[in-house]
Amino acid sequence: MKExxxxxxxxxxxxxxxxxxxxxxxxxxxxxDLQEAEQHAVAPLRPxxxxxxxxxxxxxxAGLVVxxxxxxxxxxxxxxxxxxxxxxDLAAWLHIGGDSKITVFTGKVEMGQNIRTSLAQQxxxxxxxxxxxxxxxxxxxxxxxxxxxxxxxxxxxxxxSQLRNVAAxxxxxxxxxxxxxxxxxxxxxxxxxxxxxxxxxGKKLTYGELTQGQNLVKTLAxxxxxxxxxxxxxxxxxxxxxxxxxxxxxxxxxxSDMTRPGMLYGAVLRPSAFNAKLLSLxxxxxxxxxxxxxxxxxxxxxxxxxDDPSAANxxxxxxxxxxxxxxxSESALFDSLxxxxxxxSRVGGFGGGNHETGSVSAGMASAAKTLSQTYTAAYIxxxxxxxxxxxxxxxxxxxxxxxxxxxxxxxREELSAAFHLPLDQVRVxxxxxxxxYGGKHTGDAAVEAARLAKxxxxxxxxxxxxxxxxxxxxxxxxxxxxxxxxxxxxxTLLAWEFHNYNSGPAGIGTPYNVANQKIQFHPAKNPPLRxxxxxxxxxxxxxxxxxxxxxxxxxxxxxxxxxxxxKNITDPRLRAAFETAAQRFxxxxxxxxxxxxxxxxxxxxxxxxxxxxxxxxxxxxxxRVKIVRVVQSFDCGAVVNPNGLKNQISGAIVQxxxxxxxxxxxxENGRVTNPRFSEYRLPRFSxxxxxxxxxxxxxxxxxxxxxxxxxMGLAPAVAGAIFSATGIRLRSLPLLPKPLKL
Amino acid sequence: xxxITLNVNGVERKTExxxxxxxxFVLRNRLGLTGTKYGCxxxxxxxxxxxLRGKSIRSCRVPAESVTGSKIVTIEGLATNGRLHPLQQAFxxxxxxxxxxxxxxMIMSAHSVLAANPHTSDEDIIQYMDGNVCRCGTYPRILxxxxxxxxxxxxx
Numbered sequence: 001m002k003e004x005x006x007x008x009x010x011x012x013x014x015x016x017x018x019x020x021x022x023x024x025x026x027x028x029x030x031x032x033d034l035q036e037a038e039q040h041a042v043a044p045l046r047p048x049x050x051x052x053x054x055x056x057x058x059x060x061x062a063g064l065v066v067x068x069x070x071x072x073x074x075x076x077x078x079x080x081x082x083x084x085x086x087x088x089d090l091a092a093w094l095h096i097g098g099d100s101k102i103t104v105f106t107g108k109v110e111m112g113q114n115i116r117t118s119l120a121q122q123x124x125x126x127x128x129x130x131x132x133x134x135x136x137x138x139x140x141x142x143x144x145x146x147x148x149x150x151x152x153x154x155x156x157x158x159x160x161s162q163l164r165n166v167a168a169x170x171x172x173x174x175x176x177x178x179x180x181x182x183x184x185x186x187x188x189x190x191x192x193x194x195x196x197x198x199x200x201x202g203k204k205l206t207y208g209e210l211t212q213g214q215n216l217v218k219t220l221a222x223x224x225x226x227x228x229x230x231x232x233x234x235x236x237x238x239x240x241x242x243x244x245x246x247x248x249x250x251x252x253x254x255x256s257d258m259t260r261p262g263m264l265y266g267a268v269l270r271p272s273a274f275n276a277k278l279l280s281l282x283x284x285x286x287x288x289x290x291x292x293x294x295x296x297x298x299x300x301x302x303x304x305x306x307d308d309p310s311a312a313n314x315x316x317x318x319x320x321x322x323x324x325x326x327x328x329s330e331s332a333l334f335d336s337l338x339x340x341x342x343x344x345s346r347v348g349g350f351g352g353g354n355h356e357t358g359s360v361s362a363g364m365a366s367a368a369k370t371l372s373q374t375y376t377a378a379y380i381x382x383x384x385x386x387x388x389x390x391x392x393x394x395x396x397x398x399x400x401x402x403x404x405x406x407x408x409x410x411x412r413e414e415l416s417a418a419f420h421l422p423l424d425q426v427r428v429x430x431x432x433x434x435x436x437y438g439g440k441h442t443g444d445a446a447v448e449a450a451r452l453a454k455x456x457x458x459x460x461x462x463x464x465x466x467x468x469x470x471x472x473x474x475x476x477x478x479x480x481x482x483x484x485x486x487x488x489x490x491x492t493l494l495a496w497e498f499h500n501y502n503s504g505p506a507g508i509g510t511p512y513n514v515a516n517q518k519i520q521f522h523p524a525k526n527p528p529l530r531x532x533x534x535x536x537x538x539x540x541x542x543x544x545x546x547x548x549x550x551x552x553x554x555x556x557x558x559x560x561x562x563x564x565x566x567k568n569i570t571d572p573r574l575r576a577a578f579e580t581a582a583q584r585f586x587x588x589x590x591x592x593x594x595x596x597x598x599x600x601x602x603x604x605x606x607x608x609x610x611x612x613x614x615x616x617x618x619x620x621x622x623x624r625v626k627i628v629r630v631v632q633s634f635d636c637g638a639v640v641n642p643n644g645l646k647n648q649i650s651g652a653i654v655q656x657x658x659x660x661x662x663x664x665x666x667x668e669n670g671r672v673t674n675p676r677f678s679e680y681r682l683p684r685f686s687x688x689x690x691x692x693x694x695x696x697x698x699x700x701x702x703x704x705x706x707x708x709x710x711x712m713g714l715a716p717a718v719a720g721a722i723f724s725a726t727g728i729r730l731r732s733l734p735l736l737p738k739p740l741k742l
Numbered sequence: 743x744x745x746i747t748l749n750v751n752g753v754e755r756k757t758e759x760x761x762x763x764x765x766x767f768v769l770r771n772r773l774g775l776t777g778t779k780y781g782c783x784x785x786x787x788x789x790x791x792x793x794l795r796g797k798s799i800r801s802c803r804v805p806a807e808s809v810t811g812s813k814i815v816t817i818e819g820l821a822t823n824g825r826l827h828p829l830q831q832a833f834x835x836x837x838x839x840x841x842x843x844x845x846x847x848m849i850m851s852a853h854s855v856l857a858a859n860p861h862t863s864d865e866d867i868i869q870y871m872d873g874n875v876c877r878c879g880t881y882p883r884i885l886x887x888x889x890x891x892x893x894x895x896x897x898x
Contacts, residue, residue, distance in 0.1 A: 112841025112878050240837060247842030248830040248849065250777020250817035257776035265771070308767050309760035385781045385789055385843040385877045434779075434843030435878055466782040643837060647880065651840055654879025677786035677875070685868045688881040 057215050059143075060095045060103060064211040066170040067093030067145075068162050068220045090145040090219070092162045094123065094170060100194050100208030102127065102134045104163060107147025108155045109139035109406060110432040111440070113707045114644035115155045117242045118235075121641060122160050125227055125235040126167035128191035129207065131242070139408040139430030149407035151438060151533060153606040153705025156640060160703060161226075168224040177210045229638035229699040236699070238643035243432075254434050255404045256389040256463045263391065264293075266452040266462035267311040269301040270472060273324035273670030274530070285317040294318070295455040302448060304456040327670035328528035334376055334480045337502040337524045354505075356518040360484070363495025363516030367486025369556050370495075374482050375545035377503055377733040378664035379475040379529050383682060386434020387469040392449035393459040398425045403446040404433035411443030418447045419454070437655070438533035439473060470675035475665055476534030477527060479503020481545035491557035493568045498546070502527055504538025507605045507712065510546055512568040529667060535652075536708040539605045540659065540715065544733055547601035547716030552729060561720060562587055562600050571604070573635055573698075577611040578602050580694050581633035585613035592724035595620060599720025601713045607704025609635040609696075612653075612713025614689075616721040623739030625722055627657060627689040632713060635696035636704040642695055649693045649710040656714035657683045662734045746810050750775065751819030759806045766790045766801040769816060777817035777846045781875065788874030791847040791854075792816045798854035800873075817846035820853070828894065829853055832887040840878035848874050852888045860895035867892070 056065065067090040094104045104123055110116040120134045127134075137143050139150075147159075171191050178196035179186040188200045195206045229236060246252035271278070281301060283294045292305045292314045301318060305311035328336045364370055390403035399421060405411045408428040415426045433440065445462050453460040464472070479502045486495040493514040500508055505521035521538075534540075554564035562582055569575055582588075582600065592598055595618045602611030615629040630653050639645055662681045666673045674680045715733055723729050726742060743758040750773060757772045769775040769792070778801060781789030785800035792801045793815040820827040826834065829849050839845040848871070855862055855870040862870075867888050876884060 112839075112843075114840070240834075241839075244834050244837065244839075245826075247839050247845050248826065248833045249821060250775075250846040252842060253776065254779075254843065256780065257770070259774075307760065308771055309763050313760075383877055385787065385841070385875065386779070387781075433841065435841035437877075463780065466784070647837060647840060647883065650882060651879035654881060655877065657879075676784055677782045678784055682875050682877065683879060683881075684873075684875060685871045685881045685885065688879070688885075691882055 056095070061097050062211070062213050062215055063095055063097040064170060064173060064214065064216045064218075065093060065095050066166050066173065066218045066220070068166045068169075091147075092145055092159060092166055094163075094166055096170060096174075096207050096211050098208045098212035100133055100206045102129055102207075104134060104136045105144045106136060106138055106159055106163065107141075107144040107409060108159050109150045109408065109430045111150065111404070111406065111436045112433075113155070113648060114241060114641065115150070115159075116432065117239060118156065118640045118644055119160060119163055120242055121235045121237075121239050122164045123167040125232055126164045127171050129194045131234065131239060133194055138432075140427070141408050141412045141429070142427045146409050149410060149441065151406050151441065153608070153708050155707075156636075156703050156705045157607060160640065164226050165220055165223055168226055169218060169220050172224060173216070173218055174207055174210055178205055181205065181210070229703075232638075235640050236638065236697075237641070239641055241644070253431055254386050254389070255391060255402050255431050256386055256434070256461075258391045258402055258431070258461065260391060260393055260459035260461075263459040263461055264304040264306060264452070264456050265308045265311045266302060266304050266449055266460045267315045268448055268462070268468070269303075269315050269318050269320060270468060271299065271324070272322035274327060275670060276322040276324035279321040279323050281321075282319040283317075285319075286314040289314045289317065293452075293456050295452055297451065300448070300451065302452050304452045304458070304460050324670050329668045330666055333379075333478055333528065336526075336528065337478065338480050354520050358516035360495045360497045360516050360518045363514075364484070364486045366488075367494045368489040370484070370486040371549070371552055371556060372482070372484045373549055373552060373731060374480060375541075375548060375731045376481070377479045377541040377544065377659075379478040379531070379667070380534070380659050380663045381470055381475055381665055381680065382437040382439030382473070382534060383469070383677075383680070384433075384435040384437060384439055387464040387466060388440065388445035388473065389461070389463040390443075390445040390449035391459060391461045392446065392453040394450075394453055394457075397421065398427070399450055400427045400429065401443075401446045401450055402429045402431060403443065403449075404436065405430055405440045405443060405446070406436050406438070407441050407443075410441065411446050414443040414447055415450055419450065437535040438476075438537070441533050442474070444472065466677065467675045470665070470680065471672045474530040474532040476659075477503045477531040477538070478529075479538065479541050481541065483545055483549045485549060485553060487553055487557055491554070491559045491564050491567050493553075500538065500542060500545075503541040506537035507539025507542040507603065511571055511574050511604055512550070512565070513570060514568070529665070535655070536605070536711045539603075539708070540656070540712050541733065543601065543603050543605075543712040544715045544719070547603065547713075548719050548729070548731060551599070551601075551716070551720045551723065560588060565600075565602070573609045574602065574604055576696060577604075577609040577633045577635055580696055581611035581613050581631050584633070584692060584694050585615075585629075585631040587613055594618070594725060597721040597723070597725025599717040599722070599724060601716035601720060603712060605709045605712060607636060608706055608709035610709055610713050612717040614714065614717035614721045616718060616725060618722070618725045618740070618742075620742045623742055625661075625718075625736055625740065627661075627687070627718055627721075629690045629692075630714065630717070631692045631694065632710065633694040633696055634706065634710055635698055636706045636709070637701035638699045638703045639695055639697040640703050642697070645695060645706055646693045648706050650691045652708075652710035653691055653714050654683050654688050656711045657687050659733060660715035660718050661687075661736050664734050664737060744807070746807055748773075748806065748810060748814060749812065750814045751816060752813075762805050764802050765792070765804045765806045765809060765814070768806040769801060775816050775818050779843055779847060781844070781847075786873070786875070787844070787847075788851055789844055789847040791850040791874065793850060793854060796854070796857055798851045815850075817850060820849070827853075828891050829856070829887070832890045833884070836883045836887040836890065838880055838883035838887040839876075840880055844874060844876045844878075848876065848884055852884075852891075856888070856891060856895070860892065862892055864889065
C-alpha cells in the first residue's frame with residue numbers, strides 16, 4: 001500500500017495560503033506601481049488548462065470563444081490577437097453558442113457571497129445580453145482556467161474586471177461579424193439585449209445567429225474600453241440571485257447532497273488528540289460488519305459502507321490506541337504565543353507592513369500623554385453550516401472529486417500529491433458551497449474520500465460531522481496585540497507602536513496620521529492549534545486593537561471618539577465613511593447612560609472603507625449586554641449589486657457579533673473541549689440588532705471586494721459602546737464570555 | 743434490515759432503515775430528499791427541520807421508526823404544481839439567504855410558527871426561530887420574509 005501524504009496538512013501549509021493572499025495584494029500593487037512590483041515579484045504559478053479547442057467546441061457546440069490571459073502574462077506578451085489555439089495562460093473565458101446562450105468559465109467558486117450573480121451582471125453589462133442568457137461554470141479544474149482560489153476579496157476587483165474585458169471584446173467581435181455579414185458601416189451598429197442592430201436599416205441579428213456554425217476563438221490583447229459605472233444598466237443594480245429558486249425549494253445540490261451510482265458512505269476514525277500517533281489497531285469487529293471496508297494506511301483509519309449507519313457503526317467497533325504528546329492548553333495560550341516568536345517578522349497587509357517611520361521613542365518623549373495596552377483575540381471556528389464534504393470517484397487511474405472548497409486547483413494539487421497522480425488525472429469540481437468564510441482552503445475531506453474510494457473500488461461520499469469540523473478543520477489564529485502610543489495635549493497622534501503576535505499581518509497598519517510609527521507582526525513558532533485563513537484574516541483583531549486603543553486615547557485626550565479620529569485622519573474616503581455612518585446613526589445626539597452606550601470604529605482594508613456605529617443596552621442586574629442597533633457605512637468603489645452587497649455587509653455584522661461577544665474555541669492538551677453547537681455559541685436571531693447599511697457608491701472608482709472588510713468595525717464599536725455605558729474597557733475578544741461584573 | 747413505511751409529502755414510502763437510524767438520514771440517503779440538511783446532529787441548528795403532523799421537528803434527533811404512520815412534510819413537499827409556497831416566495835423576494843444551506847430548515851420552522859398563529863408577532867417569530875442558525879447572518883431578512891407572509895395573512 002502506498003504511503004499517503006499527511007492527511008492533516010501542517011499548520012505551515014495553511015499559513016502558506018495566508019501568505020499567498022498577501023502575495024496577491026502585492027500583485028495588486030503591481031498594477032499601481034511597477035517599481036513596487038519588481039521588488040515583490042511573485043513566481044508565476046503554472047496554469048493548467050487542459051481543454052483543447054476541438055474538445056471545447058465538442059463540449060459546447062460551435063460558436064464564439066473569447067478568453068483573457070492572466071494579467072502578468074500581458075506584460076510579457078502583449079499584442080496577441082485572434083488565434084487558432086487557446087493559450088495556456090487564460091484567466092477566464094466565455095462561449096457564445098448558436099442558441100445565443102452565453103457560458104462563462106471562471107475558477108472562482110460560489111459560497112454565498114453572491115459572486116455567481118455579480119459576475120454574470122458584469123458580463124451582461126459589457127456584452128449587452130440578457131441576464132438569463134448567461135450561465136457560469138465555476139470551480140471545475142477540467143473546464144475552468146487555473147485560479148488561485150476564492151479568497152482575499154479578489155473576485156470582484158480581479159475576476160470581475162477580467163470578465164468585463166472578455167465580454168467587451170466579445171461584443172466588439174460580434175459587431176465585426178455583423179458588419180461583415182451586412183457589409184455595413186460598424187458605426188451604424190449597436191448591441192442590445194443579445195442582438196446586433198443596424199440603426200440605418202433596422203436589421204437585427206441575435207448573437208446566436210451571428211456565431212452559429214462558426215468556431216471562432218479570440219484571446220484578448222489588451223484592455224478594451226469598458227462601460228463607465230455611471231452608465232451601467234445591469235451592473236450596479238439589484239439583480240436577484242440567479243439561482244435563488246433552487247435554494248428555497250431545496251433543489252440545489254451541495255456536495256453533501258450528491259450521490260453517484262454504487263456510492264458508499266465513508267467515516268473516519270479520528271485520533272485521540274492533535275498530533276497523536278497510532279500505536280495499535282484492532283479492526284476485526286468492524287470488518288465483520290457486512291459489506292464494510294476498513295482502510296488502514298499510516299495514521300489514517302477509515303471505513304466505507306453501503307449506508308451511513310453501517311459506516312458509523314464500523315468506526316465505533318474499531319479499537320485503537322494512540323499516543324499524543326503533551327500540548328499547550330488554553331490557559332497558557334497567550335503567554336505561549338508571545339514567548340515563542342520565531343525571530344522573523346513578516347510584512348503586513350494592505351496599508352501597513354512591518355516598518356518603522358520616524359522615531360517612536362522621540363514621539364513618545366514629546367507626547368503630553370502616553371498609553372500602553374494589550375489586546376487579545378481567541379481562537380474561533382468558521383463553523384460553516386455545511387461541514388467539509390467530498391464525493392470521490394475513480395475511473396482507472398483518473399480521480400474525480402466533488403468538494404466544497406475555496407481552492408479547487410489547490411485541492412487538485414493535494415490529491416495529486418497524495419495519490420502520486422499527474423495533475424491531468426485529477427479533476428476537482430466545486431458545487432456551490434454551504435459557505436466557507438475562509439475555512440475551506442484545504443482538501444482534507446477530498447483526500448480522505450478519495451483514499452476510501454480507491455480501496456473500495458466504488459465512489460465514496462464523506463461528510464464530516466460537526467464535531468470533526470470543530471476539531472480537525474483549522475481555526476482563526478488567536479493573537480496578542482501590544483499597542484503603545486502618545487498624543488499631544490490637543491489630541492494629535494505623535495507616536496504609534498503596534499506588535500501583533502500570531503494572529504496575522506492583515507490590516508495591521510494605521511490609517512491615522514502619525515509621523516512616528518513602528519508596526520510588526522510576529523508569527524508564533526508553534527501555535528497550539530492548526531490555524532489558517534478566516535474571513536478578513538487578522539484585520540478583525542488588528543482593527544479591534546487599533547480602534548479600541550484610539551477610543552482609549554480619545555478618553556485620555558478628553559475628546560469625543562469621533563472627533564478624535566477625524567482630527568487624525570486626512571484620507572477623504574475614510575473621513576466620508578466615518579461621517580456617513582455618524583450622521584445616519586445620530587452620533588453624539590444622545591448621551592450615554594449607565595444602561596445605554598454608543599461606540600464607533602472604522603478603517604480600511606482590501607480596498608474597502610468602513611465605519612461602524614453601535615448602540616448597546618446594558619442589563620446591569622444580570623451583567624448582560626445586548627447590541628440593539630448597528631449602523632455601518634461601506635465604500636468599495638462602484639457597487640456592482642447593491643442588494644447582494646447589503647446582504648454581505650449585514651451578514652458580516654451578524655457574524656462579527658459571534659467573534660466580538662462570545663465565540664471561543666476551548667482546548668485542553670490537544671483536544672477541543674467544546675466541539676459542538678450546544679457548547680460553542682453562535683449568533684442567533686435574538687442576537688441580531690437593528691442593522692442599517694449605508695452604501696457609499698463611488699461610481700468613479702473601480703469596484704473592490706466586499707466579502708471581508710465589513711466584518712471589522714463591529715467588535716471595536718461594541719467595545720466602545722460598552723465602555724461608554726459602564727466605564728469598563730474590555731480588551732479581549734470575545735468581550736463577554738461571562739456576564740459583566742457591575 | 744427492517745423495512746418501514748413513512749408518509750412523506752403525501753406519499754407512502756417503504757424503505758429499509760438501520761435500527762435507530764434518524765429520520766434526517768433516512769430522508770436524505772434512502773429517500774433522496776436532500777433538501778433537508780445535516781448541520782450539527784444534535785438539534786441545535788435547525789438545518790434538518792421538517793414538519794411532523796404540521797409541527798416542526800429536528801429530524802436529526804428523531805428515529806425514523808418512531809414516526810411511521812405520521813404525516814411528514816419536507817421542503818420538497820411545500821410547492822404545489824411548481825408554484826412556490828408563500829414562504830418560499832417571500833424568502834426569494836427578500837433574498838433572505840446567502841449560501842442557502844440553512845434556508846430549507848428556516849422555511850420549515852417558519853411554516854410551523856405561522857401555522858400555529860398566522861398573525862404572529864416579531865417577538866414570537868424570533869423566539870421560535872432562535873433554534874435555527876444562519877451562519878451567514880441573514881436573520882434580519884429572514885425575519886422580514888416571515889413577517890411579509892404574516893402580514894399577508896393579516897390583510898386577507
